[in-house]
Amino acid sequence: MVSLSKSFVLAIVLVLFIFFLSVGIFHKKTSKAIHYWLFLGSLPTLAMNSNRLPEWFTQVFHSLGRGSFFIDGPIFSKLKYLVTCHHQNIEYILKTDFNNFPKGPVFRQIFDPLGDGILNADSDAWKVQRRMAHTAFIASEFKDLYSNMSRKIVEEQLVPLLAHVAKTRSIIDLQEVCSRFAFDVSMNAAFGVHENYLSNELPSNDLAEATAQLQEAVLHRHIIPMFLWKLLRLFNIGWERETTKALKTIDAHFYQLISGKRKDLLRGIRSFDLLSSHIKTQEQMSTNISSLPTKNDDKFLRDSMLSLFFAGKDAIASGLIWFLWLVLETPAAERKILEELKLLFSSKKRDLLETHEWPHVFDAHDLSGLVYLHAAVCESLRLYPPVPINSKTVLKEVVLPDGSLVKPGMQIIISYYSVGRMSWIWGEDCLEFKPERWIDDDGMLIRHENLSKFVTFNLGPRTCLGKDMAFTQIKAVVAALLFNFHVEVLKGQHIFPKPAITFHIENGLKVKLQKRVI
Numbered sequence: 001m002v003s004l005s006k007s008f009v010l011a012i013v014l015v016l017f018i019f020f021l022s023v024g025i026f027h028k029k030t031s032k033a034i035h036y037w038l039f040l041g042s043l044p045t046l047a048m049n050s051n052r053l054p055e056w057f058t059q060v061f062h063s064l065g066r067g068s069f070f071i072d073g074p075i076f077s078k079l080k081y082l083v084t085c086h087h088q089n090i091e092y093i094l095k096t097d098f099n100n101f102p103k104g105p106v107f108r109q110i111f112d113p114l115g116d117g118i119l120n121a122d123s124d125a126w127k128v129q130r131r132m133a134h135t136a137f138i139a140s141e142f143k144d145l146y147s148n149m150s151r152k153i154v155e156e157q158l159v160p161l162l163a164h165v166a167k168t169r170s171i172i173d174l175q176e177v178c179s180r181f182a183f184d185v186s187m188n189a190a191f192g193v194h195e196n197y198l199s200n201e202l203p204s205n206d207l208a209e210a211t212a213q214l215q216e217a218v219l220h221r222h223i224i225p226m227f228l229w230k231l232l233r234l235f236n237i238g239w240e241r242e243t244t245k246a247l248k249t250i251d252a253h254f255y256q257l258i259s260g261k262r263k264d265l266l267r268g269i270r271s272f273d274l275l276s277s278h279i280k281t282q283e284q285m286s287t288n289i290s291s292l293p294t295k296n297d298d299k300f301l302r303d304s305m306l307s308l309f310f311a312g313k314d315a316i317a318s319g320l321i322w323f324l325w326l327v328l329e330t331p332a333a334e335r336k337i338l339e340e341l342k343l344l345f346s347s348k349k350r351d352l353l354e355t356h357e358w359p360h361v362f363d364a365h366d367l368s369g370l371v372y373l374h375a376a377v378c379e380s381l382r383l384y385p386p387v388p389i390n391s392k393t394v395l396k397e398v399v400l401p402d403g404s405l406v407k408p409g410m411q412i413i414i415s416y417y418s419v420g421r422m423s424w425i426w427g428e429d430c431l432e433f434k435p436e437r438w439i440d441d442d443g444m445l446i447r448h449e450n451l452s453k454f455v456t457f458n459l460g461p462r463t464c465l466g467k468d469m470a471f472t473q474i475k476a477v478v479a480a481l482l483f484n485f486h487v488e489v490l491k492g493q494h495i496f497p498k499p500a501i502t503f504h505i506e507n508g509l510k511v512k513l514q515k516r517v518i
């Protein structure tokens with residue numbers, strides 16, 4: 001009897017699964033507009049475009065000529081989304097009336113593998129996480145550890161790997177290199193451990209693979225209806241089985257790292273990574289408030305670290321690969337970056353210019369003063385924000401600055417990707433990669449990022465805590481790569497975004513490298 005009902009449910013799951021795949025994920029016909037279907041509302045259109053949501057949202061904004069639209073659920077359901085890229089709405093939601101727009105229960109269920117970490121928490125639980133993470137990020141010892149470790153990884157792993165590729169004239173996927181780099185940096189920052197995932201042999205790493213798997217799983221939870229992925233989870237089949245497996249691997253590693261760190265600290269071994277800081281703060285915190293972690297709460301640490309790890313790793317990898325692609329496709333921009341680097345190199349190494357030591361790795365501090373490089377990074381993050389969309393829930397009814405009425409329980413989807421592609425926000429040339437838009441006539445940076453229109457790092461109380469770290473990393477990698485190597489992008493590659501929580505290139509970016517003689 002039990003097995004009969006199980007088979008029945010499995011059959012239903014299978015039918016629905018195939019239906020959604022054919023309507024949504026593999027459906028080639030996409031729509032530039034938002035249609036209302038009898039009984040079903042606008043959900044079928046959403047499903048048909050589920051593999052390219054940021055792009056579709058952008059097309060709908062263009063076709064409607066405004067920065068917000070609603071998606072209605074099936075008749076009799078209360079499901080309704082507001083999708084917006086209106087920058088005054090975004091400022092209102094993320095900053096002015098912040099408390100009225102938590103992430104909410106839907107987000108929390110989809111991201112439940114992250115537990116109570118900062119990315120998934122709201123209200124008091126979020127405040128605790130934010131305070132702890134902020135304490136960790138602003139510590140001067142952590143900042144030093146971060147910049148030393150980044151330089152070390154660039155110098156001792158990234159550049160040797162690229163030199164090896166250049167020497168053997170082999171083809172490499174630059175996106176994979178960026179992901180491996182981001183993984184090594186994030187493991188160092190979070191736990192103070194060196195994984196050497198970027199070494200010449202491109203070794204496999206079960207933790208890195210499990211975290212990538214978890215990303216995929218969370219994406220599927222966005223695409224297919226909640227009841228369906230919950231059924232898959234109940235029966236431990238399909239993507240949900242992969243999620244469970246990935247989580248087991250992640251937990252095994254994370255709990256081992258936490259227990260190892262506790263032992264180190266007991267032995268008096270000091271370190272300044274994020275985990276050490278969290279353990280220290282956890283011990284100092286009061287334990288009689290229910291939302292606060294208790295002294296030996298390893299689950300709390302696991303959740304905190306998993307969020308911080310995810311927040312940094314994928315965003316850095318994504319920011320890097322889109323930047324590199326845009327610059328490599330825009331020879332004028334590449335030339336200007338190289339000119340700045342040469343000037344910096346000759347000002348620092350005047351005496352070495354004749355003999356020219358190769359390869360050369362720049363100091364993060366020196367790179368921070370380069371105007372064109374900074375402008376180019378901002379420009380690529382505008383066009384390809386690593387986190388393309390975000391969602392919020394409405395607590396109390398309110399009219400947003402553009403006149404949209406939102407009601408309790410409604411979901412709001414903010415499309416950061418679309419913000420960067422609206423001509424009424426960035427001008428008619430908004431689709432062009434033009435670092436010059438960030439530089440004024442006196443050659444100084446225009447700080448658009450201080451205005452609400454540059455939303456790539458979020459706004460308000462939940463602004464990204466790793467923004468400075470992100471700029472440091474991207475500049476360090478780009479400078480080392482472009483200054484020391486000539487990069488040839490293989491012809492015939494069709495570059496388009498892969499559907500994911502963070503933006504990546506669907507099939508990677510295959511390149512050949514050659515030693516660059518300056």
Ligand code: HEM
Nearest residue numbers: 311312315316319386387456457458462464465466469470
């Ligand atoms: C180019 C790189 C990056 C971009 C574009 C970026 C963007 C963002 C965005 C949009 C959010 C808001 C997410 C949300 O509300 O769910 C966020 C949050 C956050 N980011 Fe980043 N991020 C980047 C790199 C990093 C790095 C390297 C770290 C360091 C670990 C980091 C740490 C965080 C943290 C801790 C939060 C949570 C803030 C909160 O909820 O209070 N980010 N980031």
